[in-house]
Amino acid sequence: MARLSLPSSRRARWAVPVVAAVALAGVGPLATTLTASAQGSLPPRTAAQLLVDVQRARVQALSGTVVETSALGLPAVPGVGGRGGASFSSLVSGSHTMRLWYAGPDQVRLALLGQLGESDLVRTGSDVWAWSSDTNTATHWTAPVAGSSGPTGPDAAAAPVTPQQAADAALKAIDPSTRVTTDPTAVVAGRSAYELVLTPRDSRSTVGSVRIAVDGTTHIPTRVQVFARGATAPAFEVGFTSFSTSTPPASTFAFTPPPGATVKQGSLTAPHDVTGSRAQPSGATPSVVGTGWTTVVVADVGSMTGGQTNQSSPGSLAGLLKSLPAVSGAWGSGHLLHGALFSAVLTDDGRVAVGAVPPSMLYAALAHG
Incomplete structure (x- = not known):
């Protein structure tokens, strides 16, 4: 090699x-x-x-x-x-x-x-x-x-x-x-x-x-x-x-x-606060569990949706979650998105885990974090 x-x-x-x-x-x-x-x-x-x-x-x-x-x-x-x-x-x-x-x-x-x-x-x-x-x-x-x-x-x-x-x-x-x-x-x-x-x-x-x-x-x-x-x-x-x-x-x-x-007219300038510094997204830095093709990323979904997770309109994140199968375990409870190439779990406490892995590996990553 x-x-x-x-x-x-x-x-x-x-x-x-x-x-x-x-x-x-x-x-x-x-x-x-x-x-x-x-x-x-x-x-x-x-x-x-x-x-x-x-x-x-x-x-x-x-x-x-x-x-x-x-x-x-x-x-x-x-x-x-x-x-x-x-x-x-x-x-x-x-x-x-x-x-x-x-x-x-x-x-x-x-x-x-x-x-x-x-x-x-x-x-x-x-x-x-x-x-x-x-x-x-x-x-x-x-x-x-x-x-x-x-x-x-x-x-x-x-x-x-x-x-x-x-x-x-x-x-x-x-x-x-x-x-x-x-x-x-x-x-x-x-x-x-x-x-x-x-x-x-x-x-x-x-x-x-x-x-x-x-x-x-x-x-x-x-x-x-x-x-x-x-x-x-x-x-x-x-x-x-x-x-x-x-x-x-x-x-x-x-x-x-x-x-x-x-x-x-759109703007390419990032939002600034009153001090003049660039606004930073809220929420903790996503954590990475595993390596290679079985890497799982766990993040705070609230920080990615601007705190709109409680909306229930059909097109909102919460509305989509209601249509997904409910799952639970030692890691908590939530809803599972199981696609052909990847899986994602969105928990009721506002976390998301996603990876090109079966759901069992997402549950383990959530429990790990």
Whole structure:
């Protein structure tokens, strides 16, 4: 085996909780020197070489169609999820199609295409726009040009990840608890690609494997699939169905709110108190129990919801909890969310435990804390 230290300059933002659990699994990257099968015109590459290729990949421009599919086994929440939704919050379930255009860090556009509408995140220079056709609302932010990573704001935080971002987070999970292998060359968006397979060595993890397709020419990840243990179809998948490195026209990144739209001005500045210091979130720092793929995070849910846990409206956290199975034990009582790739317990005393593990490991973590 060959130890490999990868740069950590790029940070991933995951659209679903399970991918966050995968990101938490990684410390001390380790890659095997297994050789990828060279089929077609692709030269052979070891797994370690492919990981470095991904981290060093640079592309000046790209555009394409991205399809994201989530089958996480989550309960239905009114107004959230479903096939063909045009809101970024709908990405937690169903299948969704997006268009992505990129011509540098200050020229980015992402469009989520719904059956009857569209949501867009657009960045041109220092101007950042979020647009929803459902509400006919456009929100504008002004961001620094240098060193920015793209659209930000409330909707951007819930925006879908690109295959590149998804792969970056999955690669953090490569440590001694992970077996890294390569499959024969795949074809994604009509292009030859290598495929890396990350498999947890710990059989207690609900994640069976993470498969990352790496474009053979650009070394950009073009598809990421996450499989539940024992499953033959991915529970989460995001990948290109069309892919081009041609520079999009400048008009692609021009945005003007349509007539009659409600226009809001967002703020990228964190709240300040009267002393001028940045406001800090309330609640204790989340605790981490376990390591690798079976890591469990325990946190105070009240601090994450602004103390709104007592609301009982259908769309509130408390309303959602009432629809989940009640559970109890030496750790206390609460409600269980058991998905295909992860589990979560929200306790009656205001704690949440989440991880890519079976419920029994969440109960043990709650008792531990």
